[in-house]
Amino acid sequence: MLDNGLVKIIIAGEGGQGVQTIGELLAEAAYISGKKALYIPNFGVEQRGGVSIAFVQISKGEIGAPKFQKADLLVVLSQRSVERTRDYLKQGTIYLYDESNIQAPLIDDQAVGVHGYDTVAPEAFAKMVGTKEGEAITPPKQKDLTILGIPAAKVAKEQLTPRVFNIIILGALVSVSKVLEAEKIKEALERKLGEKFKLHPELRKLNFEALESGIHMGLDALTKEE
Amino acid sequence: MITESGGVKMAKETLAGEYQEILNNEKEMFMTGNEVVAWAALAAEADFMYGYPITPQNEIMYYWAKLAPAFGRGFLQTEDEISAGFTMLGGALVGKKTFSATAGPGNILMQESISMAEMMRLPGVWIIQQRGGPSTATVIYSQQEFRLTTTGGNGEGMRLVYSTSSHQELFESTIKAFNNAWKYRFPTFVLGDGYQAKMREPVVLFNPKLRNWEIIAAEPIAMKSGVPYLERDPVHLRNTFNIEEELYDILSGHLADFRRMKQEVVEWDEGGSEKADLLVVAHGIVGRAAISAVKTVNNQGLRVKYFRPITVRPFPGEALRKIVSEEPELKILVAESAYGQLLSVVKEELYGLANTIESYLKPGLGITAEEIEEILVRLGKKEG
Amino acid sequence: MVEKNQRVSRGIIENQNMPRSWRKETKPHRFCPGCGHGIALKALGDVVDELGILDQVLYGCDIGCSLLSWDFFNFDSIQTHHGRTIPVIVGAKRARPEIVGIAYMGDGGGYAIGAQHLVNAATRGDRITAIVANNTLYAMTGGQMAPTTLPRQKTSTTPYGRDPLITGSPTLGPELVAAIASEGSYVARGTVGDYNKLKLFIKKALLNQMEGKGFSFVEVLSTCPTNWRTGAKETWGFLQGKMENYFKVGELQVSQGNRLGEEG
Numbered sequence: 001m002l003d004n005g006l007v008k009i010i011i012a013g014e015g016g017q018g019v020q021t022i023g024e025l026l027a028e029a030a031y032i033s034g035k036k037a038l039y040i041p042n043f044g045v046e047q048r049g050g051v052s053i054a055f056v057q058i059s060k061g062e063i064g065a066p067k068f069q070k071a072d073l074l075v076v077l078s079q080r081s082v083e084r085t086r087d088y089l090k091q092g093t094i095y096l097y098d099e100s101n102i103q104a105p106l107i108d109d110q111a112v113g114v115h116g117y118d119t120v121a122p123e124a125f126a127k128m129v130g131t132k133e134g135e136a137i138t139p140p141k142q143k144d145l146t147i148l149g150i151p152a153a154k155v156a157k158e159q160l161t162p163r164v165f166n167i168i169i170l171g172a173l174v175s176v177s178k179v180l181e182a183e184k185i186k187e188a189l190e191r192k193l194g195e196k197f198k199l200h201p202e203l204r205k206l207n208f209e210a211l212e213s214g215i216h217m218g219l220d221a222l223t224k225e226e
Numbered sequence: 227m228i229t230e231s232g233g234v235k236m237a238k239e240t241l242a243g244e245y246q247e248i249l250n251n252e253k254e255m256f257m258t259g260n261e262v263v264a265w266a267a268l269a270a271e272a273d274f275m276y277g278y279p280i281t282p283q284n285e286i287m288y289y290w291a292k293l294a295p296a297f298g299r300g301f302l303q304t305e306d307e308i309s310a311g312f313t314m315l316g317g318a319l320v321g322k323k324t325f326s327a328t329a330g331p332g333n334i335l336m337q338e339s340i341s342m343a344e345m346m347r348l349p350g351v352w353i354i355q356q357r358g359g360p361s362t363a364t365v366i367y368s369q370q371e372f373r374l375t376t377t378g379g380n381g382e383g384m385r386l387v388y389s390t391s392s393h394q395e396l397f398e399s400t401i402k403a404f405n406n407a408w409k410y411r412f413p414t415f416v417l418g419d420g421y422q423a424k425m426r427e428p429v430v431l432f433n434p435k436l437r438n439w440e441i442i443a444a445e446p447i448a449m450k451s452g453v454p455y456l457e458r459d460p461v462h463l464r465n466t467f468n469i470e471e472e473l474y475d476i477l478s479g480h481l482a483d484f485r486r487m488k489q490e491v492v493e494w495d496e497g498g499s500e501k502a503d504l505l506v507v508a509h510g511i512v513g514r515a516a517i518s519a520v521k522t523v524n525n526q527g528l529r530v531k532y533f534r535p536i537t538v539r540p541f542p543g544e545a546l547r548k549i550v551s552e553e554p555e556l557k558i559l560v561a562e563s564a565y566g567q568l569l570s571v572v573k574e575e576l577y578g579l580a581n582t583i584e585s586y587l588k589p590g591l592g593i594t595a596e597e598i599e600e601i602l603v604r605l606g607k608k609e610g
Numbered sequence: 611m612v613e614k615n616q617r618v619s620r621g622i623i624e625n626q627n628m629p630r631s632w633r634k635e636t637k638p639h640r641f642c643p644g645c646g647h648g649i650a651l652k653a654l655g656d657v658v659d660e661l662g663i664l665d666q667v668l669y670g671c672d673i674g675c676s677l678l679s680w681d682f683f684n685f686d687s688i689q690t691h692h693g694r695t696i697p698v699i700v701g702a703k704r705a706r707p708e709i710v711g712i713a714y715m716g717d718g719g720g721y722a723i724g725a726q727h728l729v730n731a732a733t734r735g736d737r738i739t740a741i742v743a744n745n746t747l748y749a750m751t752g753g754q755m756a757p758t759t760l761p762r763q764k765t766s767t768t769p770y771g772r773d774p775l776i777t778g779s780p781t782l783g784p785e786l787v788a789a790i791a792s793e794g795s796y797v798a799r800g801t802v803g804d805y806n807k808l809k810l811f812i813k814k815a816l817l818n819q820m821e822g823k824g825f826s827f828v829e830v831l832s833t834c835p836t837n838w839r840t841g842a843k844e845t846w847g848f849l850q851g852k853m854e855n856y857f858k859v860g861e862l863q864v865s866q867g868n869r870l871g872e873e874g
Contacts, residue, residue: 024426027256027426028256028426031256031428032256036427036428037256037426037427037428038425038426038427039425039426039427040421040424040425040426041424063427064514064515064517064518064519064595065511065512065514065515065518065592065593065594065595066421066425066511066592067421067515067592067593067594068594068595068596069594069596069597070596273705274701274704274705276701276704300704300705302700302701302704304697304730305726305727305729305730306726308694308697308726308727309694309697309700309726309727309730311697312690312691312694312697312698312701313697313698313700313701313704314701315698315701316670316697316698316699316700316701316702316703316704316705317701317702317704317705319668319688319698319701319702320668320702320705320706320709321705321706322705322706324701324705338691338694339691339694342690342691342694346688448668448686448687448688449668449686449702449706449709452665453664453665454664454665454684454685454686455633455664455684455685456664460633460683460684460685460686460687461686461687462680462681462686462687463680463687463688463689464677464680464681464688464689465689465690465691466673466677466680466689
């Protein structure tokens, strides 16, 4: 994907799904790998409503403006995010979404202030991360997209814990984007959560398992698509 | 009595070395713009930050409050931005390098102290992370504080304002801002925005002294050594004058100093095609989008240049005018996330030239490289 | 009453010698005849002399008549914006704790436009000395109502007398500060009608700061014959009658609730 030197990635989901952590870790891992990276949390009109959007650019060379109009890779984690990110689609966009029939946690559209930059850490929303059954996401119907569905929320709920949902997504991103190695994501995780890992080694294990699980899901989805 | 907290003690004993090592080793880091500012203030040998929370600059205070005790530097969270501005000036008055950071409505409240600083030539550095306006608007982003920051207050806008477009420039301009604030004693600003405040990208942190950058020391303006009256004259400062002529004389002196400073501090960035049909003028983060766009269309064969003022006050007007006056057919495009605040300055600087000036104005809204590219392609097409 | 006035007047005449910390080049000063600022600033000057702190004092004055003291002393001074003297002095003191910071202002600067700074400096326990001259009105701008204007007192913006139902009751500054100031603070109200007591209060306020104990605050009941439109006798009568009846002179105990170092 780095063929043209620059990958533009958008991750969109509900306030409590840990979207910004995905963006931050992804950019940090790219940076650790010696690439140029720029991450900016949700901004602009996209911020309205509980939908949280992370913009990440990974490049071999200098990166221009932090905001962009069309995504090479779009990760969509709730139905509302499908609608909110429609304008970012272009021909050939890789569309990664969560296909689990689990209700994403919703924050009231009108709750001004919740959706600002200063969104509470994902951990605070941990129990809100989807656990209830609900309708699965319906991805767009366009023919010119590569659409990849993964059962992240389902696997998180049944095999790991809902809290590591976003780390599974991150794993899937590693497989799908093909610009980063899993080891670098682990390094980024260590940088961000190292202190916590020291105190609770089981957390490291859990996060790494989630990452591996996501990597496999991503690979499976790619195989199916082919 | 309150004793020093364990945290502060730990910071002094263990963190100072760690932080110093980062600066002394020219370390590349991946961080947010707010974090960059705190490090730059540290590198510029700032002594004290006085601040009041407002998004999107808050993390500057968080990082400074965390870093400062390790170096014996100070922080005070004041009751509002009015107080933050005036406490800053109190600190500067007695010889400390002081600064604050704010945005939007906080920037409005800060103008009162800035006006006094301008009159009394009290130095200070203000970091402005622009948010949407007018009023509370958004906590996110804009370039709408351009006018307020460059020419706010009830005076002549004798201020030095850097508009940055990358974390590296943010780091370096913040250090320059501290130096020039104490060198020229005009209120000095770093004009960033919510995007720069919150985005993460690589930056090389360095100790300016190791790159042979001079660090200008802060000198006491009042409370110098010696017993006043007996060993030296007492310092009596005021901002109130009795007659018009008295004020006019003082302002004439300040304005002359300001014009002199301009020659020494103006900075800009220009590039693109050697010969051009089009010139894009943009500052800050929009300037960065403009440069991306120009590079793309240059590769497509369009003859386009860019001009990005780095000091937006004083404005590098002569440099801009030189480019434009050399090419009478050159068409100009001004792009900004505001409704004509930069545009009016560009028009003033180019007054009398016949070149067409087009504009792309998006108050409070980010501008992407793709958008500018599209306009350049449209404007750049030769007729026939 | 007449006897007391005479004693005060005599006192002033007897003390014709200026404090050494007064700047003789700027005397005679620019306050109106009968203005209380001269007496308050004499007390301050005498205290600085007695403490021998000429080289330690940073003096800030506000907008309003207090600004006329900008070059009054032989110590360093800064005249600030209306209401902003406290933060300027707080900022200096935080940056250089060895300084003795004095913020001198009128009742507008202290209780109206600068009230937030007074309140927060007191609660933070900033080690500065704030002195507020209370003459019940805004003098420099033409005798408008101040937060301290007495009920039914006529001013240029209360031509029929201040109506507490419309504009509230006079602000009790020291009582307010005593209720919120942190432990170790010093709070008092003096009057230019009792010079020795005023001097004592100012001295204790400066010592309290110099010993690093806390915020120190002195309100000074002062006179404004120009705007009160009173002769000498009525001026002192108003000060020592209505004003001192409403605003009680003396030291105030800081609230016991405001202990430092206690967790909530």
